[in-house]
């Protein structure tokens with residue numbers, strides 16, 4: 077698995093990763109972490125949990141990897157990867173996976189009911205582990221990306237009638253499904269801040285933000 081140490085990338089093997097994991101009571105994976113701020117902040121306040129952020133953009137990951145190194149935060153790892161190339165060492169390690177405001181083929185893979193790549197995410201989860209997803213795209217505001225990826229309109233109806241049954245068929249039970257309001261600030265990521273700021277400033281009603289939580293039942 078390729079991880080960042082400050083400005084550099086290094087490769088760690090399965091044994092080295094296991095030696096990190098063994099020191100902590102929980103493992104949380106943030107897939108599509110972007111600049112890694114979610115990992116950085118949460119690792120500082122939950123010292124018993126190992127946070128692993130994964131993103132294809134090394135440049136984005138460097139934003140927080142420098143801070144992680146400077147502040148000597150041992151329970152935070154940023155790794156280069158994508159839903160198409162998830163580190164195999166992470167199979168069956170996660171107590172929780174979060175996917176905040178996905179974009180590109182990550183969004184395509186988890187928002188279309190037919191894509192087999194969701195299984196790749198589920199493989200990383202232990203039995204009983206939780207998968208939290210926050211969708212924030214708008215087919216009205218992001219017409220090009222919606223067309224390019226062939227995305228469906230996101231709505232509670234689509235989630236309840238299409239997505240939840242699909243995830244259920246893959247062994248995930250739904251825990252919670254709700255629409256976020258404008259005051260929601262519990263999900264502290266760079267893109268969540270941006271979207272909520274713009275939504276409040278311009279009073280944009282076309283962008284709905286949905287929170288979904290599942291757990292793996294076998």
Ligand SMILES: C[S@@+](CC[C@H](N)C(=O)[O-])C[C@H]1O[C@@H](n2cnc3c(N)ncnc32)[C@H](O)[C@@H]1O
Pocket residue numbers: 107108109110111130131132133136157158159160175176177178179180181182183265266267268
């Ligand atoms: C809108 S940003 C959200 C970043 C971060 N989660 C946040 O909330 O600030 C979407 C992220 O998805 C990542 N992404 C795009 N395609 C991906 C893929 N195939 N696998 C994993 N991540 C991907 C992008 O690199 C980007 O960092």
